[in-house]
Amino acid sequence: MWWFLAALGGGGLALAGRYLWDRRAATQGDAEELEQIKKLADEDVTLLGEELARLDGRVTGRELDTDTRVDYQLALDSYEVAQRAVRGIRKPEAISAVTDALATGRYAIVCVQARVAGEPVPERRVPCFFNPQHGPSTTDVVWTQPKVGTRTVPACAQDAARVRAGDEPEVRYVQYGSRRVPYWEAGAAVAPYGEGYFTVGVGASYIPLAGFESQAGATGGWGDPGTHTGYDPTGHDAGFDPGGGDAGGGGGGDG
Template sequence: MELILIIAVVVIAVLAYRSYRRTQLQTRKQHEITAAELESVKRTADEDITRFGEELQDLDLEMVGKDLGDGARQDYQRALDAYESAKQAVGQVTQADQIKHVIEILEDGRYAATCVRARVNGEPLPQRRPSCFFNPQHGPSVEDVSWAPPGGAPRDVPACAADAERVRAGAEPDVRKVMVGPQRVPYWEAGPAYSPYAQGMFGALGGVMTGMFLGTMLGGMFAGGGYGDYAAGYEDGMSDGGGDGGGDAGGDGGGDFNPFDGGDFGGDFGGDF
């Protein structure tokens, strides 16, 4: 009887060790991002920053002759600080994982810009939401829309007004595509190097995104969170920064506010594909 127990313990230990080694090898493989892939995702982030800078120029023209008020001025400064911080941060990226921080800064700036317009137009401050899933350059989403990737199940994803209308009309949304080799593909099909890029935008929606892309290239990269955590994180940041969306977007990308913290993005990248 004792011999049987000893054999059982040994077998369990061997199986556990093999499982551990397999996990370690998979994790190591996940982080083997080539220099070309890193440059590609940096270029994508840099394009997003440039697009945001152009939007800030347009915003500046819109605000000419208008009384911003203290709240709008603070939000506008926050957007400008986020733009400068994102430019500085992307230039210092040496590993793909660092892109997540760059995108988080950019997300905060995009939201601050929407707050400026809302304040000047006498509208309520918009709900803090993630960027449009289809194309993050469209800025914060305004609603969720049911959509399914090719071969996938329909799920609700955050979308801007224009893309939500396209999807409901049965048309193709305006998808953010990036270069992978000789062709342009949706960023969510661009491989492991783009995992931190997507995490920076949708980390708080991990559960939704895992279900959406189960069995695909991005299927295993999200975990936990939801709109509740996302909104609560911003409310905490607002209370620290005076309750007006001001805060400090410089240096560390938005002061103490980071609605994306708390999720475990290690996962098993790519699922079983």
């Protein structure tokens, strides 16, 4: 009997050890995913800051009307909100606070540029599908993704021109294991990045990966197969408060 109890005790220790090992590995994996999300958010915020610096050089010395000043201030406020939201990220889903602020800031920049050039202010649309860093989309294009199929997606003017010319669009690539892949193929770890841009706030009515789920699903990505066939390109429900509020709650901080 003693040997049976000893064996049982040893088995219990082994199971406990395996449990602790799995918990440690899961915690490490969660931390790595969070760091990746933070890295993506920080890169996008940095890029917005660079765009604002270029815009500042363009408007400095000009007499701006009230609407232009309002848009310019909104762009600056959005940048600050996004910065705070990045620092407040405690879970991957909180990146939505960052992406919402970024989308608002980029649209505000486009509005300032249009007003300064004496052109009509464009309607607000969801970001460019190929790379949300490109800012608001300007049109929809029919795009064929190898091994997946043909779909209509929103694109910025430059990417739309590339696709129509038969060239490759400038896609937002991210690290996925040992490979660099389009952000929509990077699995569940990066899913909140795309969801933040396209399923909340300004993009609430647009699920960009509808139709790309076969590949996303195979890689652990995101999407809802077969249930979303279109989107509202104007993204009417912006729901962004540059003063904090919703953005700060989503980011887990003041942003």
